[in-house]
Amino acid sequence: MAPQTDIPVAANVLGTIGTILWCIQLVPQIWANWRTKKTDGLPASMMFLWAACGVPFGAYAVIQNFNIPLQVQPQCFALLSVVSWVQILLYSHNWATWKATVLGVAVTVACAGIETALILTLRVLYERGNETPVIVVGVVASVLLAGGLVPPYGEIWKRRGRVVGINWVFLSMDCSGALFSLLALVVQNTFDILGGILYIVCFALEVGIFASHLIWLLRTRKVRREAREKSMTFDALAAEYEEKGEPFRFAERRPKQNKPRRGESDVEAGSDTSNDVPLREQSSAAGQVCGVGRVAKDSSSLGW
Known part of the structure; x- marks a missing residue:
């Protein structure tokens, strides 16, 4: 042009x-x-x-x-x-x-x-x-x-x-x-x-x-009305729901954390192993049922 x-x-x-x-x-x-x-x-x-x-x-x-x-x-x-x-x-x-x-x-x-x-x-x-x-x-x-x-x-x-x-x-x-x-x-x-x-x-x-x-x-008009009745802000009310562990449909979306795959133990998924004695006992019991090969696999994943 x-x-x-x-x-x-x-x-x-x-x-x-x-x-x-x-x-x-x-x-x-x-x-x-x-x-x-x-x-x-x-x-x-x-x-x-x-x-x-x-x-x-x-x-x-x-x-x-x-x-x-x-x-x-x-x-x-x-x-x-x-x-x-x-x-x-x-x-x-x-x-x-x-x-x-x-x-x-x-x-x-x-x-x-x-x-x-x-x-x-x-x-x-x-x-x-x-x-x-x-x-x-x-x-x-x-x-x-x-x-x-x-x-x-x-x-x-x-x-x-x-x-x-x-x-x-x-x-x-x-x-x-x-x-x-x-x-x-x-x-x-x-x-x-x-x-x-x-x-x-x-x-x-x-x-x-x-x-x-x-x-x-x-x-969110009802939620904000609830917050006003409690003399709170919307964010404070959302934090209150989170502290109580109650679901809040208007909570901010957060990145999804990696969840264990089906059949994968919590230890294999990267969970805390500081108190893993019960898990070891469970793995041993499972190994006795499933066979020696399964026990060896669980033992390797637990760092035995």
């Missing part, structure tokens, strides 16, 4: 609104991370992929000669994503402050350099009529943006639909920014398909996050 030559006023207005929202959308999330010193439920891969997305998306916007607000937007988006990514390294992965900061600065400089190189290289090819490289860059940007919104769905699945760690003000601003930016493309003289896909994917996946948490709220 040829670059834009005449930008309507409406496109600039809508693009400006979208840019303002996307320029500050991560500020509430960054503030919440700093205030609570917690980033549980906010995947580092999400923010890193978003920071990486700013490189091809920024190059694509400049080469396609989008309205100025839409050209500025990817740069701010990528920078704020790097800041949030560094916070996750600090609070969830216990990195040293200096180490996380240096890495964040290095990633920012690398992204700026790569984007500049892409613009200078691909613009020449684009002006000569070769649109393929620019299209590839746009596709990569869309994939990275969509890919960044996939890890939160893993966290949502683990918590059975509950959204934790994602600031709702941030998500609302991000979703609105995608919508206004999409409208800015719609009112341009020609609609940019790849740019439109990028915003549509972002908007749809974020609406999915809202919907997931809303469904979780509906499913």
Whole structure:
């Protein structure tokens, strides 16, 4: 698609609104991370992929000669994503402050350099009529943006639909920014398909996050009412169920532990052998019934 030559006023207005929202959308999330010193439920891969997305998306916007607000937007988006990514390294992965900061600065400089190189290289090819490289860059940007919104769905699945760690003000601003930016493309003289896909994917996946948490709220309304009656939080009530050993249908999913195979003794499965005298006696008794060969096999597995 040829670059834009005449930008309507409406496109600039809508693009400006979208840019303002996307320029500050991560500020509430960054503030919440700093205030609570917690980033549980906010995947580092999400923010890193978003920071990486700013490189091809920024190059694509400049080469396609989008309205100025839409050209500025990817740069701010990528920078704020790097800041949030560094916070996750600090609070969830216990990195040293200096180490996380240096890495964040290095990633920012690398992204700026790569984007500049892409613009200078691909613009020449684009002006000569070769649109393929620019299209590839746009596709990569869309994939990275969509890919960044996939890890939160893993966290949502683990918590059975509950959204934790994602600031709702941030998500609302991000979703609105995608919508206004999409409208800015719609009112341009020609609609940019790849740019439109990028915003549509972002908007749809974020609406999915809202919907997931809303469904979780509906499913847990009785449980949350019980927690309020006991002057407890939902997490405290879940912990109480766990301490009692009672099943709780809304408990977080945990990795499955290796279970013994059928016919495999607890010792062979890696259980504690500090009190294994009864097991040895049972193995000996079983060996007398099943034959000497079976006794030898059990003896070998017990380290006799």
